Amino acid sequence: MTISRVAIIGLGLIGGSIGLAVREMLPGVATTGWDADAAVRRRAAERGLAGTICETAGDAVREAELVILCVPVGAMNAAAEAIAADLVPGTIVSDVGSSKRRVGEALAKTLPGAVVIPAHPVAGTENSGPDAGFPELFRHRWCIVTPDHTAPPAAVEALTQFWEGLGATVEIMDPAHHDLVLAVTSHIPHLIAYTIVGTASDLEDVTRGEVIKYSAGGFRDFTRIAASNPTMWRDVFLSNRDAVLEVLGRFTEDLSLLQRAIRDGDGETLFDLFERTRAIRRSIIEEGQDDARPDFGRTDH
Amino acid sequence: MTISRVAIIGLGLIGGSIGLAVREMLPGVATTGWDADAAVRRRAAERGLAGTICETAGDAVREAELVILCVPVGAMNAAAEAIAADLVPGTIVSDVGSSKRRVGEALAKTLPGAVVIPAHPVAGTENSGPDAGFPELFRHRWCIVTPDHTAPPAAVEALTQFWEGLGATVEIMDPAHHDLVLAVTSHIPHLIAYTIVGTASDLEDVTRGEVIKYSAGGFRDFTRIAASNPTMWRDVFLSNRDAVLEVLGRFTEDLSLLQRAIRDGDGETLFDLFERTRAIRRSIIEEGQDDARPDFGRTDH
Incomplete structure (x- = not known):
């Protein structure tokens, strides 16, 4: 066929x-x-x-x-x-x-x-x-x-x-497994990106102009996926609700632990995580799933 | 001089x-x-x-x-x-x-x-x-x-x-204002990126291999800044604790509202935010603070 x-x-x-x-x-x-x-x-x-x-x-x-x-x-x-x-x-x-x-x-x-x-x-x-x-x-x-x-x-x-x-x-x-894997690798990253871009634009003490000006410190990376098609993404979250809420629960638990570490001045917990996450980036590049050049190869500077 | x-x-x-x-x-x-x-x-x-x-x-x-x-x-x-x-x-x-x-x-x-x-x-x-x-x-x-x-x-x-x-x-x-602005535009984005990369690599039901394979759905964007210097970033969070915790509090409030909207099937709340965040991306590109090409101009495909 x-x-x-x-x-x-x-x-x-x-x-x-x-x-x-x-x-x-x-x-x-x-x-x-x-x-x-x-x-x-x-x-x-x-x-x-x-x-x-x-x-x-x-x-x-x-x-x-x-x-x-x-x-x-x-x-x-x-x-x-x-x-x-x-x-x-x-x-x-x-x-x-x-x-x-x-x-x-x-x-x-x-x-x-x-x-x-x-x-x-x-x-x-x-x-x-x-x-x-x-x-x-x-x-x-x-x-x-x-x-x-x-x-x-x-x-x-x-x-x-x-x-x-x-x-x-x-x-x-399997479709259910797909939905869980994509909740991790795609849906939650988009949800978080949309959230932080929204948070940043709603602050009273930091102007939107300042957020835009100093976005090269990391924020701009999130604005790219937060500029994706709103209709498509609304539908994704509504149709994959269960897997999204499950992974989001894990994420907020992990974030709470880091929040506590910052409050307590626990540098070791922070360092251990930050050291560990580097390995994932290396693997993604080794498997050809991202651009190996620094800063994704941006040429805006 | x-x-x-x-x-x-x-x-x-x-x-x-x-x-x-x-x-x-x-x-x-x-x-x-x-x-x-x-x-x-x-x-x-x-x-x-x-x-x-x-x-x-x-x-x-x-x-x-x-x-x-x-x-x-x-x-x-x-x-x-x-x-x-x-x-x-x-x-x-x-x-x-x-x-x-x-x-x-x-x-x-x-x-x-x-x-x-x-x-x-x-x-x-x-x-x-x-x-x-x-x-x-x-x-x-x-x-x-x-x-x-x-x-x-x-x-x-x-x-x-x-x-x-x-x-x-x-x-x-002013130094205190700097610390608040950078908490928004740089420190919290890094903290969130480190967290989600950590969350993704600790799940039982999704393997690390799957996370890496399907990272082009959005996750890979976060792995870039989560590969930054661990010592530098540990020190940033410890030295800018107050501003980081303040902005993090706002972020988690906003994330909880979206979580609730997903649970309730409230598509309007999701769509309104997703539509709004596009404007920030446009401004960042207009002000020359990011690469205007799709996908940051990546050439890995």
């Missing part, structure tokens, strides 16, 4: 990058695209984010072997409903959402005739919309695929080959 | 960058350097981090008009004691520490004959040691100078011109 026609529903950062990546790396695969927003469809046509930009979701999916829903998790059901009537039974329906358990269950319910195989490419930038995508987004990144026991192995293999064709490495994972 | 001879005490990332920047941008200024660690002195000589690398702190400071202590805040007093006997009265003594109130008081007490003018260049990378410095580190960055009422204006002006000569923009600030 090979995929020769892919429908991309939702043409923002991820959907647009998939379309551009297919054009560049899988020239034998045709793409159709649709977005609920007419202005986005127009811009997608200008940028060539898909081979054919369709005026309806039904037109986009009718001949596809694979449909990828690239919309915020909270809009997933509406997207599924928009394609339901025109979807040929047996079509593979996947997505790119950051939480998988609830999304998979909802898609299977709304699209009973489809082969639902949720997926999550662990890639992105702080930008969103039809101008944000680029074809290299998935290169050397992981794509986590979370099939349930009903998914035919040939369909899982076809989806795997598709993502590998875009430069990603595929990992098969 | 102009400065023609600068002594750099401590030849790590900041001290080394000062030496390299002087050589490149202030060719009329001579530099001497000293570090308590003999291996660092040898490496500093190889890299040319100062015009003359001295074998004793006294040799380095004896003919200098400006002495800059570039050591962790907790080592500041030992550095001051190492130069006290050889320091000519009236010499300007400054530093580069991230907390200013306690450091300024301690230096004034240990070096009663010196003109103590604390300073803090808001610049750095996650790397440390004599190999980490580079001459452009201070370019387009702020340097906060925190003189007390006894500092002669001519000396403050000379120090200001020195930092401007290295490419920085100088801001004069």
Whole structure:
């Protein structure tokens, strides 16, 4: 089973990058695209984010072997409903959402005739919309695929080959475990970044101008992910509530211990943690998951 | 009053960058350097981090008009004691520490004959040691100078011109206010980053390998600053305790509100914050305090 026609529903950062990546790396695969927003469809046509930009979701999916829903998790059901009537039974329906358990269950319910195989490419930038995508987004990144026991192995293999064709490495994972891993590596970091940026802008004794001026001391690192798509992130926290609250509980416990160490002047506890966390950075760089240059290779100075 | 001879005490990332920047941008200024660690002195000589690398702190400071202590805040007093006997009265003594109130008081007490003018260049990378410095580190960055009422204006002006000569923009600030501003823009971001990296590596249900693999979802951003010099950061938290605990209190309040919003399924509260924090990122980029390219311009993919 090979995929020769892919429908991309939702043409923002991820959907647009998939379309551009297919054009560049899988020239034998045709793409159709649709977005609920007419202005986005127009811009997608200008940028060539898909081979054919369709005026309806039904037109986009009718001949596809694979449909990828690239919309915020909270809009997933509406997207599924928009394609339901025109979807040929047996079509593979996947997505790119950051939480998988609830999304998979909802898609299977709304699209009973489809082969639902949720997926999550662990890639992105702080930008969103039809101008944000680029074809290299998935290169050397992981794509986590979370099939349930009903998914035919040939369909899982076809989806795997598709993502590998875009430069990603595929990992098969249980949806609940995915949601816990991503709560740690993505959702809680975003929540914390949003929080500290909010805290900093609400202080009375430090002006917003001062926060911006002196942000190079560390704060600016957090503002990047706190500039991500608000709708997408609202939906992630609501749909992955249980795992997010569990990891957040651990984080606040750990933070309380450091707070106590600072209050007590306990330098040893601080030093031990700060020494230990360096090793993780080294491993991330060794495994090619970040830029090894100092300061991420920034060239603003 | 102009400065023609600068002594750099401590030849790590900041001290080394000062030496390299002087050589490149202030060719009329001579530099001497000293570090308590003999291996660092040898490496500093190889890299040319100062015009003359001295074998004793006294040799380095004896003919200098400006002495800059570039050591962790907790080592500041030992550095001051190492130069006290050889320091000519009236010499300007400054530093580069991230907390200013306690450091300024301690230096004034240990070096009663010196003109103590604390300073803090808001610049750095996650790397440390004599190999980490580079001459452009201070370019387009702020340097906060925190003189007390006894500092002669001519000396403050000379120090200001020195930092401007290295490419920085100088801001004069009250030391207590500096400590609060930096708690927000630098110290709490580092504390939070250290905490989440620690939390992630201690979980039972998610392996360290998984954390590293999927770190591109946001986590890797935090690992950069959580790889910073542990000694330096331990000292920052201990010396700026009051301001750090105050801002940390605000942060945990705000985080609790978001936690509650997630538990209650209150998407509006989440969306409102996530929308608001985007504006700060835009301002930081407009003011040239960060790289405007997506993902900081990383090129690892």
